[in-house]
Amino acid sequence: MSTPNGTGDDGTDFADSDEPTTVYDLAAGCTLDDIDSGEKYVGTVNGVVEYGVFVDLSESVSGLVHSSNLIGSYDVGDEVIVELAEVRPDGDVSFTEVQLADYVREQVGPGQEVTGETLPDAVGDEVHLDGKVVQIKQTGGPTIFQVRTASAVVPCAAFEEAGVRAYPDIELDDVVRISGTAETREGYTQIEVDSIATLDGEARETVTERFEKAGPATPADVEPLIDWPAFEKLRGDLQTVAARLRETVLEGRPIRMRHHADGDGLCASVPLQYALEQFIEATWEDPEAPRHLLKRLPSKAPFYELEDVTRDLNFALENRKRHGQKLPLFLMLDNGSTEEDTPAYRNLTHYDVPILVVDHHHPDPEAVEGLVEKHVNPYLYDEDYRITTGMMSVEIARMIAPDVTDDLRHVPAVAGLADRSDADAMDEYLALASEEGYDKHRLVDIGEALDYATYWLKYNDGRELVNDLLNVNCDDTERHERLVDLFTERAERDVETQLDAALEHVTREELDNGAHLYRIDVESHARRFTYPAPGKTTGKIHDKKVEETGDPVITIGYGPDFAVLRSDGVRLDIPEMVAELQAEVPGGGVSGGGHLVVGSIKFVSGMREAVVDALVEKMADAEIDEDLGSSAVISE
Structure with a gap:
């Protein structure tokens, strides 16, 4: 039964409001300045005497609840709810006990x-x-x-x-x-x-x-750089990746960004690195956070190798032990979609780390399903490699940090040219780059310069140099121009030197479907351990033969245990060919993949002749499609 003033016979306070009363729990550093008359506080009994109990509200706030103001019976260590009764001139504090039928507890810190x-x-x-x-x-x-x-x-x-x-x-x-x-x-x-x-x-x-x-992980609502219906299919997935990356930064989990070490891989990873660093700087007070939370790591192979994952795991485990970091999230860019990636992914599953994949190589979705948290790939939406990883990643970067947009408008065009995209949208991307002062010839030069730089950088990310070459987060445009000129000139010189030697050893034959097949043993008839690598050498030979003939052309550059494939005007399905060779050439150790018209295959050296012969037979049965061009040059 309650009295008119809302207090029960036993002193319990029955508030008229439906809302429970707030009781404040003071932090250890709170002082009397943090206490207001009329508010309720939780205290801890630190002494029991005949005339009452002494109560601590914090390290510096203590007082007496006189027996006349005490309702219950308490022992040392018990909690009691009180109100401030009086602060005497000598500093002594007294409280009155309050008992509440319903209350919520709220922590209060000093200041x-x-x-x-x-x-x-x-x-x-x-x-x-x-x-x-x-x-x-x-x-x-x-x-x-x-x-x-x-x-x-x-x-x-x-x-x-x-x-x-x-x-x-x-x-x-x-x-x-x-x-x-x-x-x-x-x-x-x-x-x-x-x-x-x-x-x-x-x-x-x-x-x-x-x-x-607060929704800090919600990506920015930015309009795509161009209106492209094919790209719009992927927009929801890209937003999911952007939100996941923002949340990963805020939860203090490092991000290890693995990308293919080629033009498209750099056009994907560099903008995302730039955007994530901007977001980290905006949300973390510690100026060293961008360096500790984000690593961009090139991969020479177009898949996640066991060598790479072993290094990554060792680095992550050391950082967890030495620096208190969580295990990282792995972001795979321009690789990560195929069965070849799964051994590395299975290594990561032992440590329960999340994996995101943004790629445009022909995927094996069933192989990677269950091993990755999110898999974004245009093939999953009935599109293909013409939507490059660089194009997708620039949009993710803008969702993470919209302010980077002005520095990235030219990058999708570089990615498309570097990966030989023949998408209808390329005209719009080229126009966008032109507005920023880049003509098509200059964009090609940037792609060549990036390719040349990554060859010599090997496993080093070459952060500052690559930023300057791509003109992203670069503080000196003139330096960018000079570097691109230098690297392009040296790349052209080295390619000419390589072709002068290699072209003499290219063999030609005509297939049953009318396509020209060119072969070159790049291990024996091209300079080794220098630029261009076998894949690039094969691509340059292929481009020259396409220009010379104008007919459907297939080029194979092979070594003891690998073959690099390029085609124009011939509808090769290289991932499907690889699957068939695995069944048809027992003991061949065949693996590989890539795009539909460009890829690479590995095999055991003793079975090279059998694998290549079987491969040529399949090429002779391939459909001629003169509107079909080749895609990215495969780095070897």
Whole structure:
């Protein structure tokens, strides 16, 4: 039964409102300045005497609940809900007990509440911040907790003995309240921690709801650079990838970006690297975060090799142990769609790491299904390689960081020319690049310069050099021009030297379907260990023969255990041929793939003649289609 003032016979407060009463739980660093008259607070009994109980609200706020203001019976360590009764001139504090029928508990930190956005405005002040721990790094001095708020990540330095882990009970993904002082350090703002408390129940849910309402992972709603119905089919998938990458940054998970080391692979990876770094800089207070959270890694083969995955896993496991990083998300660009990728993927499944694939090579969707989180490929929408990975990735980059758009308008055209896309949309991409000052000849030069650079860079990402060649995130246009001129000139010189030697050894025959077949043993009749590589050499020979004849042409460049294939005017289905050869040539060890009209095949050296002969027989039965051009040059 309640009294007219809303209080029960036992002193329990029955609020007239349907909403439960809020009871505040003060953080350890709170002072009397953080307490308001009339509000309810949870305290802990630290002493029991004849005339009442002493209660702690925080490390510096304690007081007496006199027996006349005490409703229940308590022991040391019990919790009790109180209101402020009086602060005497000598500083003594007294409280009144309150018992509530229904209440919610809310954590309160000392000073003002801040977020990642408002922290720089509070330098020198006592603050508190609610968020999720996304990284814990032990330095030689403090322990650095990276704490995610609704849309930013804040470094919080907790000091213990030098090199000793502070707050060892705090773990990754804990939702916490950090209390301390906002301070500037080496150009960025951090919180120097006084206390960390985990949030549970409703308090944790409140923080999680803030993340969902803020929607920081939602990609920007940008219009595509061109209106292309074929491309529109993939737009939803591209938005999903953009959202996943933004969320990955905010959750503190590193991203390892694996891309094919060719023109299209670079046109895909460099814009995404640029956009992700912009997003990291905008959301992480730590200026070193872009370097630690993102790695761009070229792959020489057009698939994820076991050699690469072994290095990647070792690097990731070391970083988890030494720097408190989560295991990374793997982003595969211009590779990753085929059965050849699956051994590497199976290695990654042992560590439960997510994999995203954005590719335009002919896929084996059933092979990679269940091994990758998201697989974006135009073939899955009845399109083909003419939608290049660079074209798709530029749109993802713009969804992640729209401000990069002006630096990327020419890149899809470079990607399309580098990968020989004959899509109708190429005219629009070329027009877009022309508006930015690039004619078609210059775009081809950029692609050649990128190809030349990646050959010599090997496994190095060549970040600054590649940025300058592609003119993305480049601060000197004149330097870009000079570098492209230099690299193009040297590439042309090396190609001419290679062809002068190799063309003398090219053999020709006419197939039953009327196509011209050219063969070259690139292992014996081309310079090794220099530019151009066997795949590029085969491509250049092929282009020369197409120009000379104007007829349907197939070119095979082979070595002891591989063959590189190019065709114009002949509808080869190289992935299907590979599947058939695997069944028809026992012991051949056949593997490979690529696009429909360009690809590479591997086999055991002792079976080269049998594999190549069987391959030629299939080519002789292929359909002639003079409107069908060849696609990307395969790097070997």
